[in-house]
Every structure is written in structure tokens, then in C-alpha cells.
Amino acid sequence: MGQLCEDFSVLVVDDNEINLMLMEDILDVIDIKKVKTIDSGIQAIHEIEQNPNYDVVVMDICMPGMDGYEASKKIRHMGYQGRIVALTANLLSKEDPKFQEAMMDDILLKPIDLNMIKKVLCFS
Template sequence: MSKTVGDSSMNDANKFTALVVDDNVVIRMIEQMLLNKKGFKTKVVKNGQEAVNIFSEGNSFDVIIMDMEMPIMDGIQATKELRAMGVKCLIFGVTSSESKSDIQSFVEAGLDEYFPKPLDFVKIDNILKHLEK
């Protein structure tokens, strides 16, 4: 790996912010690390209710990485609530579920795009393409 971590090719997204919403601490850490390596400034929360609260407090992000299945408030409900609050940022849903009807409900809740888990650099590059439009 190159030692030029600060150069622009390593940090294409250094102008973007991301909120990672996942109940699994390992997944949160991995997704945060991947996004940070691509230059995103990130914040992590462990359920949809925390994500809704963050936006209720007046915070904003360029993109949300939203898990579908979480306790307290799942990604489907959180996405619906965020959209109802007028949140316009990109919301990318991620899940390990293979249920087509659950995934369809998740997309219909207001996702910009859905990705099967795990998140990886190819998927993050796809997110960057959306942000740079």
C-alpha cells in the first residue's frame, strides 16, 4: 500500500460525510474503516432510532449506509421516518437477508440503492458516483 494516504487519489470522498447504521459492532467497524479509507468523514450508530434522533437534532450527512435488520427500529422503519422528516441525502440499504419481499419493502421505504452485505470498495465507489453527480 502506498504511503501517500493524504493524496487525493486515496481520499476521493474527503468532502463527503456518511452515517453508518448497523446493530453489529464488527460490521459498523468494518464499514466505517472502508468509508474512512475512501476519505469519508463517518459517524456510526447502532439502530434506526439513533439515526432518526441524529437527524432530529439537526445533523446532516451526504449518505447513510442503513442496515435492514436491527432491534429497536429496523432500517425499513428508519428509512420511512427519515424520508417523512424530509431527509434528502442518499440512503443505501445493506442486508444479508435474501428475502425478496423484505428487500422490496426496504427499497420502497425510500432507498436510493440496495446492496447485499458485505459493503466493499466496489460498492463504495458506486456510492461515490452517485454523490459526484
């Protein structure tokens, strides 16, 4: 069996401060303690440059400046091998060309469901 969910390090990227706090609380409930929050795609790129060892990046899709697709593509091109999970309130399919071009691994829909986040982050 793989790494325990509790041992994961997670980078959460979202331009909405309330969403970031909510994700921190949800991840704490499922015992993920190594969490860093970032509020833009550009900051996420800088963070991965400095610390490429996150197990999972949870990336909001709709952000001003650089959206989650573009940030994910850049992170992948930097050599990041961990999982990138799209975070969106919109219907999104893994077959969507933008999702595939961004080389994302999975999708979390807002509002976040505790069981779904555990399934997507820990058991995929």
C-alpha cells in the same frame, strides 16, 4: 461533476459493532473521513433530527426494535433529502415494495466489497 466522495458525510446505522468498525475502516480507505456510526434505527432518527446534513445514510435492514425500513421511512418523512442506502446480507431488489416504501436509493450487500461501496456511495 458533483461533490467529491472525500467530502461526503456519512451516517452508518448497524446494530453490529464489528460491522460498524468495518464500515469505518472501509470508508477511511476510500478517504471518507466524516463518518458517524449509530447502532439503532431510533438513534438514527434522533441523529438526523439533530444533523440533517449527512450526504448519505447507510442503513442496515435487519435490526432489533426498529428495522432499517421503518427508520428510513421516518427519516424521509422528517424531510431528509440525502441518499439512503440499504445495507443487507439478504438478496434485495429495488423493486421490493418494502424498499420502495422506505424511499431508499440504493443497496449495498454484505460482505462489503470496496469497489461496490465506492460505486454506490460516490458515483450513483
